[in-house]
Amino acid sequence: MNNFLTDNPAIYERQFPDPEHVAARWVDAVVTAHGGGGSVLDLGCGTGRDLGHLATLGYQATGLDSSPAMLAHARANYPGEYVQGDLRSFDLGRAFDVITCLDSALLYCHANDDLTACLRSCRAHLRPGGLLIAEMRNGAFFLAGTPGNAELLDGVRTRTVTAGGVDHTSHTRLHLDHAAQLLRRTRTWESPGAEPLVQESAWRLLFPQELRAFCDFAGFDVLALFDSPGPRSDDPFRPGADPTAVSTALTGDRLHLVARARS
Missing domain, CATH: 2.20.25 (N-terminal domain of TfIIb)
Structure with a gap:
């Protein structure tokens, strides 16, 4: 057994319930506020719960994860396309309007080279002007x-x-x-x-300005960095709220990134 929760996706969803699909609805609100998009790639898609809800909202939805058990659960329970791959080196042969990386999935890239490779792969899979939306633990809060x-x-x-x-x-x-x-x-x-x-x-802990630098190096313009509201922040996002009315104090335990792929 590699990991109890990833090897048991149904238990994972019970351990971390999201009955109102707050995470997916937050993504949809952020995408809409920054110009919209029709196709989404969710990195570290896990059980497929978030991506599946985005599919029901009309997105052309693709998920990537390294866990065969998670992918099998996602295919059996949620709409969307699900593929196995590594965050650090994936190649799907096509571009998307939006890439999401939720619940600190980006922070499993521990080394600088791994994080750079992941962000470069994200840039290669986004159309010019496409959005990268990431949610993670805030290194400034902890360090x-x-x-x-x-x-x-x-x-x-x-x-x-x-x-x-x-x-x-x-x-x-x-x-x-x-x-x-x-x-x-x-x-x-x-x-x-x-x-x-x-x-x-x-999880790798990143300071906000450090994250900005990694994104700039990979070909992104950072549109927003904020601590709340978000799907798991101390001040959680509530469906229907304005996703641009954010706190940029960056003192919370969560850090949220919205970046646009440069042409």
């Missing part, structure tokens, strides 16, 4: 010691999700690796009749 980050870094967070009548309990601890500029996660799963499963993962 600069922003007040409030201690509640995410101190202690262990315990959650239980029930699937098929079976309780699965996770114990999650986050800690900073300052030298590598990573937010590391240790998560232990406990399920009846099974040995505890310990899994390690990490």
Whole structure:
């Protein structure tokens, strides 16, 4: 088993529910506010829940993910096209109006070369003027010691999700690796009749101006950087709200990017 949640997509959706499709509706609102678009590529599409809802809103929807289990779940449950690939080096042979990278998927590119390769692949798959929309953890919040980050870094967070009548309990601890500029996660799963499963993962932490520089180097003009509202921010997006009425204080734990591909 590579990862308990990615190997069990139905449990993933129970662990992180989004019954009102806030993430997808936020994407649609941002796209509309910045000129619209008909085709979307969702990088790290996971279970396909967000992309599937965008398809119901009329987008020509394609999702890319590295997990065979996630892709199988997406194909079985949601409209859209789903392909297997690596964020750092994908080639679909066509261009899109919009590329999305939600829930910190971009931050799985830990090294500078990996992040540069991902953004260059994004630029190569966008039509001139196309939009890159990304949502991620805010490196400034964690690395600069922003007040409030201690509640995410101190202690262990315990959650239980029930699937098929079976309780699965996770114990999650986050800690900073300052030298590598990573937010590391240790998560232990406990399920009846099974040995505890310990899994390690990490996200690259980017300062806002650092993200601007990476985007500029890859051929993007940054239109907006903001901390809220967003699908998972402290001040969450509410369907129907104006997506351009944003907070640019960048003190929240989430960072949202809207960038346009240069001609």
